[in-house]
Amino acid sequence: MSASPTVTALYLDHHRWLHAWLRRKLGCPHQAADLTQDTFVRLLGCRDIGLLHEPRAYLMTLAQRVLFSFWRRRDLENAWLEALAQQPESYAPSAEDYALVREAIETLDRLLDGLPRRARQVFLMNRLEEMTHGEIAQAVGVSLATVERDMKLALSHCWLASLDAGSTELRR
Amino acid sequence: MNARQLDPIAEAAIDWLVRLDSGNASVADRAAFAR
Numbered sequence: 001m002s003a004s005p006t007v008t009a010l011y012l013d014h015h016r017w018l019h020a021w022l023r024r025k026l027g028c029p030h031q032a033a034d035l036t037q038d039t040f041v042r043l044l045g046c047r048d049i050g051l052l053h054e055p056r057a058y059l060m061t062l063a064q065r066v067l068f069s070f071w072r073r074r075d076l077e078n079a080w081l082e083a084l085a086q087q088p089e090s091y092a093p094s095a096e097d098y099a100l101v102r103e104a105i106e107t108l109d110r111l112l113d114g115l116p117r118r119a120r121q122v123f124l125m126n127r128l129e130e131m132t133h134g135e136i137a138q139a140v141g142v143s144l145a146t147v148e149r150d151m152k153l154a155l156s157h158c159w160l161a162s163l164d165a166g167s168t169e170l171r172r
Numbered sequence: 173m174n175a176r177q178l179d180p181i182a183e184a185a186i187d188w189l190v191r192l193d194s195g196n197a198s199v200a201d202r203a204a205f206a207r
Contacts, residue, residue: 132195148190155186160176 006050010059011040018059025067035070039063076105110165111158122147123154 018039023032039062043049052058080102084093093101112120122140125131131139133147140147178186188205191197 126193134195148194151190151193152186155189156178156183159178159182159186163176 007040007043010043010049010052010055014056014059015040017056018063021060022063022067031070035063035066038066042066072109073106076109077102080105111161112154113161115154115157116150118142119150119153119157122150123158126151 015036019029019032019036022035022039023029026032026035039059042062042065043059046062049058084091112123115123118140122136125136125139126133133144133151137144137147142150191201192205
């Protein structure tokens with residue numbers, strides 16, 4: 001993909017500044033370099049960048065989003081590694097399985113984002129721990145009808161979020 | 173929270189998912205779903 005002249009100009013003018021800003025946030029020049037590239041890749045998908053009055057403010061906003069996604073992914077990965085550490089030593093997923101699970105966790109996290117905490121908890125108890133609605137109601141301390149309502153809310157939320165994700169992909 | 177509305181078919185499908193995965197679905201529930 002060839003970058004538009006505007007993106008090229010922004011890259012040339014602000015790449016070094018953005019890399020320094022990210023390096024201060026991350027404390028690592030290599031990760032900062034990766035996220036700087038990710039930020040400019042996001043910029044390629046943005047419209048009307050030729051009209052930017054404050055390019056650095058705009059780049060910083062994009063970079064903050066990239067940074068939050070990076071931190072979120074890192075938190076999820078750390079949680080997954082902690083869960084792995086609790087497993088017997090004989091359980092060692094292959095690199096492929098590791099990548100698949102990481103991707104699945106990230107997808108699930110994205111789909112459940114914005115859902116009330118209890119509904120998320122109820123959904124994960126049912127789907128991951130295979131608990132019945134009755135068992136969940138007892139564990140959480142709510143009625144069966146509440147569990148059913150939370151499950152419906154969570155499934156509806158995931159369905160609508162997957163539609164949104166699909167339409168976002170189509171727009172790219 | 174997602175403010176969009178479900179279409180009736182998706183809502184019916186989700187109602188079935190909730191019912192069948194409740195851990196208390198009966199043979200009659202599964203037969204009704206199969207029909």
